[in-house]
Amino acid sequence: MIEQKLKILSNEQVVQVHETTLRVLQEVGIEVMHEDACRIWEDFGAKRKEGTSRILIPPDLVEKALTKVKSSFICGAREEKNEFLLGDEKIYGRNGGGPGQVIDLDSSELRNATKKDAADYARLVDALDYTQIAAPVYEQESNAKTRDLNTLACMIRNTSKHINIRLLNPGSLPFFMQMAQLVAGSDENLKQKPILTMLESPVSPLKHPAVLIDTIMACGKFGIPLEICSMPIAGATGPVTLAGSLLMSNVEMVGAVVFGQLLNPGMPMIFTPRIMVMDMASGYALTGSAENALLVTAGVQLAKDIYHMPVNMHGPYTDAPISDCQAGIENTYFSLLPALAGVDILTGAGHLQGGLVINFAQLVIDDELIGMVNRCREGFRVDEETLGFEAVADSIESGNLLTHPHTLKHFRANRFRPRLVTRTARSNWQAEGSKTMAERAKEKVKDLLANHQPLPLDESIEKGIQEILNDAEMALSEG
Amino acid sequence: MESDHLIALQESIYSGDFEKAVEITQNALDTGVTAKSVLNDGLIKGMEKVGADFKSGELFLPEVLLAARAMKAAMGILKPQLANSGVEPIGKVILGTVAGDIHDIGKNLVGMMLEGSGFEVIDIGCDVPPEKFIETIQKEDIQVIGMSAMLTTTMMMMKETIQKMKEKDLYPKVKVMVGGAPVTPEFAQDIGAFYSSDAAEAVDLAKKLISLGK
Secondary structure (H helix, E strand, C coil), X not given: CXXXXXXXXXXXXXXXXXXXXXXXXXHCCEEECCHHHHHHHHHHCCEECCCCCEEECCHHHHHHHHCCCCCCEEECCCCHHHCEEECCCCCEEEECCCCCEEECCCCCCEEECCHHHHHHHHHHXXXXXXEEEECCCCCCCCCHHHHHHHHHHHHHHHXXXXXXXXXXXXXXXXXXXXXXXXXXXXXXXXXXXXXXXXEECCECCCEECHHHHHHHHXXXXXXXXXXXXXXXXXXXXECCCHHHHHHHHHHHHHHHHHHHHHHCCCXXXXXXXXXXXXXXXXXXXXXXXXXHHHXXXXXXXXXXXXXXXXXXXXXXXXXXXXXXXXXXXXXXXXHHHHXXXXXXXXXXECEEHXXXXXXXXXXXXXXXXXXXXXXXXXXXXXXXXXXXXXXXXXXXXXXXXXXXXXXXXXXXXCCCCCCCCCCCCHHHHHHCCCCCHHHHHHHHHHHHHHHCCCCCCCHHHHHHHHHHHHHHHHHHXXX | CHHHHHHHHHHHHHCCCXXXXXXXXXXXXXXXCCHHHHHHHHHHHHHHHHHHHHHCCCCCHHHHHHHHHHHHHHHHHHHHHHHHCCCCCCCEEEEEEECCCCCCHHHHHHHHHXXXXXXXXXXXXXXXCHHHHHHHHHHCCCCEEEEECCCCCCCHHXXXXXXXXXXXXXXXXXXXXXXXXXXXXXXXXXXXXXXXXXXXXXXXXXXXXXXXXX
């Protein structure tokens, strides 16, 4: 682990953001678009602005709730080897999820995702080395009302890794919990080793929509980790200054974390500030700019130094529409900065165009990038042994150190070996077809999809999933 | 004298000075410039320059919005005069974010830009069910509606709204514009709507659709 984490804000500045957050929560408050939740807030001691659903939260309530936050917890998986302890100082990769469109592997055209794409995407993640958390692409073929549930089922079948998914239809929530319990085996198992993390978002400026509240309540009850993902657009739905939008997202997230911790103290939550930046020349909300990367890095500092929570950040992330140099540049700084700051989860492998598009080839490139970034975060050892005084002294006689005992002892350690980059003579590269990294990535995708099979699902679980899907279809399809 | 007023009016629009825009509009009308001329040779000309400079990257979005606000303020004075002299407004557009979706920044941007270009905008908010669109279309004399969505799922409500419009025989009589992060030109075409990729393009599209309806 690197000895010094990257800090772009001073300790005083971080505290200032937090203190201003407390002030906004108390004086401006959050619009809680959920009547029951408004009453619950009042019972906890928050004030309701008369005649509105705006909740003003006193600082002592905030501070009290924040002491309940868990700084690490187990993320379970269908297969034991895929479990991990989030918050253990390692970086976990999470592929980009959410879009309904993919870039076709053969034609390179953008098209709607099919059921086969959804299964392949999960299976591909299952096969990768540095992506430990699987998030979905949403096929556009099934009934939209039960699409999220069908997608969850598809992921359970096609990967035995930890799953990250959000609701598309708020009505699916109880069925999500049923399915999670089924796979975990029991209520208690699910709490100990939740097989999935969910994500829900405040809406900027300063709103907590009903689906966010319902998801906090359900995740708290069933012990499922929840990412609170706030995405103000600096200059549009958040202040134009980077500091101002950092504050805005912080207020929205802290408000949600406090609510979760008051309801279910210690519920696993993940700080997920993903601030966007309005490009004032075009009106587009950027996700891959240098300013975005700065905000992500500052967000890690807040999560770690003030809130002591696991933090999930965008990265790799890019505004590029295809897997080109822009994607490479943006993805790299967007991963490396938060990684060096101490991020726990890096999200976005496989995304293009600000998360609107999935490219399978980009996923395998980004997986390798996360491997490199991980390696950077590990740093290197400096002590008597690694300094190798003897090796230095011996080198004047031998002229090189290729077979020196010190070399033989250490040469396999601490070298990250990427598989997709080219490290060969031009003539060799030409002999292999002069392929770009994107072309090599495409080949790797085809190879993995042709050969990788995930751990099969128990028949009894498959049957149970089918029953839940049938029930949901009946319950949700009408109206 | 007349052209002095109109040039100053163009400048006040361009610089987004709404107080000045209102003042000059009033002065121009008081000194006998026709409402039609104030609109076409002053306000719209000013906005056209704003649009052109935004497209070329010289002006930024907040400046465009300030210009649109100035235009809207001036229109407040001009509207009754225009009605008296029989000049029709450019058009009337209903805007809403579809059911299940409360993201409204994109829709609001389009609304401001449309108003700034002389359209009358009826903003029916966010999380708008198809019935509300229909009800508003039926109540107002509407040629164009605009629907916005931020999520891949709520995007499907656009299709449903158009379906409901067909059932009430309002489609394709009323033209439908759609936009939002997940929306693509192909999707728009599939559901029988017109796509624009940003607020400035939406204004051009609305103008085109209004002229189609005439």
